[in-house]
Amino acid sequence: MSEEKEFTYEMLMEAFRKTDIKLQKLSTESTKTEKAIQALKEEVTGIAKSNGMVAEETIFNSLNKDMIFGGVKFDEIERNIKLKSKMLNLQGEYDIVLTNGDTIAIIEAKWRVRPEDITKLATKQVANFRNLFPMFADYKIMLGIGGMGFEDDAEDIAKEKGIGVIKVIGDKAEYYTEGMRVY
Numbered sequence: 315m316s317e318e319k320e321f322t323y324e325m326l327m328e329a330f331r332k333t334d335i336k337l338q339k340l341s342t343e344s345t346k347t348e349k350a351i352q353a354l355k356e357e358v359t360g361i362a363k364s365n366g367m368v369a370e371e372t373i374f375n376s377l378n379k380d381m382i383f384g385g386v387k388f389d390e391i392e393r394n395i396k397l398k399s400k401m402l403n404l405q406g407e408y409d410i411v412l413t414n415g416d417t418i419a420i421i422e423a424k425w426r427v428r429p430e431d432i433t434k435l436a437t438k439q440v441a442n443f444r445n446l447f448p449m450f451a452d453y454k455i456m457l458g459i460g461g462m463g464f465e466d467d468a469e470d471i472a473k474e475k476g477i478g479v480i481k482v483i484g485d486k487a488e489y490y491t492e493g494m495r496v497y
Contacts, residue, residue, distance in 0.1 A: 363425075365425035365462060366423065366424055366425040366461075368425075368462070368482075369423045369424060369425055369460060369461050369462045369482045370393070370409050370410070370423035372482045372485060372486070372487055373409075373410060373421060373423050373460045373480050373482065373487050374391070374393050374410050374423075376480075376486065376487035377391060377410060377412065377421070377487075378391050381412065383412055383419045383421070383456065383458060383478065383489070383491065384419065384456050384458070384478050384489075384491040384494045385491065386414070386417055386419070386456065387414065388412035388413060388414045388417070388419065389413065389414045389415070390412065390413045390414075391410065391411070391412050392410070392411050392413075393409060393410050393411075394407070394408075394409065395407070395408045395411050396408075397446045397447070399445075399446055402445055402446070404442050404445055404446055405442070405446075406439065406442040406443055406446050408420055408422075408439070408443065409421060409422055409423045410423065413450075413453075416452075416453055416454060417453060417454045417455075417456060417496075418443075418450055418453045418454070418455050418456070419455075419456040419457070419458060419478075420435070420439065420440070420443060420455060420456075420457055420458070421457075421458040421459070421460060421478075421480065422435045422439070422457075422458070422459045422460070423459075423460050423461065423480075424459070424460070424461040425461060425462055425463070426461055426462065426463045426464070426465060427459055427460070427461040427463070427464045427465065427468045427469075427472075428465045428468060429465065429467060429468050429471050431459060431468075432459055432468060432471050432472050432475060432477060433471075435457055435459055435477065436457060436475050436477060436497070440455060440457065440497050443455070454496040454497075455496065455497040456478065456494055456496060456497070457475075457476075457477040457478065457494075457497060458477060458478035458479070458480055458489075458491075459472050459477055459478070459479060459480070460479070460480025460481065460482060460487065461480075461481070461482060462482045464479075464481070469490075473490070473493060475495075476493060476494050476495030476497075477494065478490065478491040478494050479491075
């Protein structure tokens with residue numbers, strides 16, 4: 315009887331050892347899989363960023379041709395304006411900004427426009443712009459949001475908020491600015 319116990323105990327210890335080896339292999343494979351997923355995530359992020367850059371470039375080039383947005387003629391166009399104020403504890407990044415003597419148009423360009431992008435533009439980005447650029451305090455601000463695609467309801471939300479919609483179609487941009495409001 316004691317011989318059977320030893321045999322069973324030895325078998326159990328061997329099973330534990332084999333299980334440990336399998337778990338170590340599984341852990342190694344899991345680490346490799348995690349690294350592959352991370353690399354894929356970085357690649358997809360890079361593709362999305364590149365698509366966003368294409369959308370921004372197309373919108374910028376279209377606006378730069380005649381410098382008109384929402385029926386307003388602008389004198390200057392700038393892109394990728396960034397400002398950080400430690401004193402105000404604020405920072406802002408603006409894809410495309412058009413100016414004339416009394417009006418500013420802030421255009422946000424995305425690969426895919428989401429409802430939260432519109433809300434952020436109409437609230438946080440406008441408020442930050444006014445605080446970061448006090449020299450434009452008395453200017454009227456018009457908003458536009460553009461992209462290669464729009465999530466469900468995003469276009470309608472933009473129109474409800476009086477934000478111009480710019481759709482990138484191929485190498486052209488189409489504008490939908492009826493009902494725009496001043497911020």
